[in-house]
Amino acid sequence: MRHLLGTEGLDVDIATAVLDTADELKRTLLGREVRKLPTLRGRTVVSLFYENSTRTRVSFEIAGKWMSADVVNVSASSSSVGKGESLRDTALTLAAAGADCVVVRHPASGAAHRLAGWLEDNGTSVVNAGDGTHEHPTQALLDAATLRERLGGLAGRRVAIVGDVLHSRVARSNVHLLTTLGAEVVLIAPPTLLPVGVGAWPVTVSHDLDAELPAVDAVMMLRVQAERMHGGFFPSAREYSIAYGLSEARQRLLSEHAVVLHPGPMLRGMEIASSVADAASAAITEQVRNGVHVRMAVLYHLLAGDNTAGAADAATATRTHGGEA
């Protein structure tokens, strides 16, 4: 794997290998006082964020540091980007300065792909940490890791993705990855928050959350992205909450084993009731925890792993180095 730009077209073996590596890393680090592996010592990871982010940026930073990579954070507001430098020139600068991997978040869909194209001759890997309304592959991988952990596997499982699908890169990445891993996906949203042409996606579509909840193994709530909305996509927050919010009453419709996910940040009370978000069925903090291990696994496969290496090799490598930490 040279880059991780999206989950669309991501090979099932590679996706599984990353998830297995994440599992192995999690087990390896469990209960350790010093959570540090030397696996990426000497490698430089630059996180280049053009949008505000807490959990994704911190998660990548911790992942890199736990792998002993040198992690450099660049935010658009405090770099030459603020002086008008183009994305291309910024990318080439980072590559020339010695970045082995650039983790990029950008408001433009396709920005990570462009970056990968410009860095093709530099040997620098690119990880898409969210591009516009396109993809957020590590979020989908951490969601899959969490669901595997809770449900024991994804094949044949039914996952509902609820809310602002139109503006959600999380939803797009999850649709690709979950279906690749054998799950069924149902998208539940008002028609105004569903993408045009969604009928061609490998999903079913519903506008009735109550009708779908009893039959799902997991429900993934999405953030309503008011900052991307140019007009009334629904009449009011109250009406949205009534129709598409995960209330306590709705939680009771779920089967006992069903898992509740949210990529965060949450609009409590509107998208999800506080009590639901904090309930045992919710895996929201686990998502964040697993995010670190998944991102460690991604960095491992990009920077340390042989492209043909599977999870076993990665785990071996981490175990081997584990004692040195």
Added chain:
Amino acid sequence: MSEILITGARLYGTGDPVDVLVADGHIAEIAAVGATAAPKSARLLRAQGRVLLPGFVDLHTHLREPGREDTETIETGSAAAALGGYTAVFAMANTDPVADNAVVVEHVWRRGREVGLVDVHPVGAVTVGLAGERLAELGTMAKSAAGVRMFSDDGHCVSDPLLMRRALEYSTALDVVVAQHAEEPRLTVGAQAHEGERASRLGYAGWPSSAEETIVARDCLLARHAGARLHVCHVSTSGTVDVLSWAKELGTDVSAEVTPHHLLLTDERLATYDPVNKVNPPLRAERDVLALRRALADGVLDCVATDHAPHAPQDKDSEWAAARPGMLGLQTALSIVVETMLRPGLLDWRGVARVMSERPAEIAGLPDQGRPLAQGEPANLVLVDPDAEWTVRGGELASIAANTPYEGMRLPAVVSATLLRGRLTSLEGKIV
């Protein structure tokens, strides 16, 4: 002026090989091969196997001068036009400063004359500064030395229906045409690509077909109400074709153009993420492309216009959202028309002349362009080698910019020569 004898050319209407004698800027004689009484001093242009047509007329060119001479100048744009077989181009008003007054349009017109490779007709802005708020001085521009024949805010839609009504009404006193960039701005806020499954999957905000179609329908009704001449720029959807067909059946004085890229390329190109494919209106779905081809063949769409839009590398080599829309078109237009219309049998060479020469000249009211090849007619001509092929290299085109989506593509048909009022402007791929 010296004479030129074009020998053995195939006339676009009949395909018959003839000799054509050009003298004093006009066609002096058309006769069977070897039968022309050409003077010995006449320059001989051997044209066996080549098709002779009226010079092409482009109703939609961006020459970028004044303001963005780093991307194109009237000189380089004129060269691209001559090499593409054009003898007249209409330079859009979205320059810097905007061509919304007599000073700017006269400057463009004069520079075009000084360069002398193609007739450069400035398009005047409909509204001051293209701002869509108040009418520009259409009458002053029409009566200026530039003799503006067409007005457009291209790049922006005159979206206020009352202002559009006034523009159409006012234009009737000037015998000019109002050309609309049909895009309802409220429906395209943030739009980056054709609204459809592909854009949805790739996370690009969609530019819905209805944003074009609603404006075209509205403007056709307004033009009918005002008794004015409306021209629709760069039609891109099958729904617009339906609207135009309906409006024309009602007798509306409306004409419409389609670009070569909308005849060939689809939104499949989105998957490249390369903004060289970003245009406005965007590349549409295959069903739209097929509908546009049929509409051009049956006359619902009147003509081909390039929307030649040069851009600097930094304005294209970026993330998609940051890139400017537009692509080069003057030197590739004929080849794309041959590829999409002539080769599949939708048009013959007579049809090519209709959509690239005759109808655009009629729409703009040019008396000396797009004329039939007959004795006494102005010698604005293009000679095409229909059997030759060429490979597109953006860096080798005459434009300063190189933003072509056809980079490396092998295309049919080569412009062998272009004559402007009897004078060679391009010959075998070189400016004369």
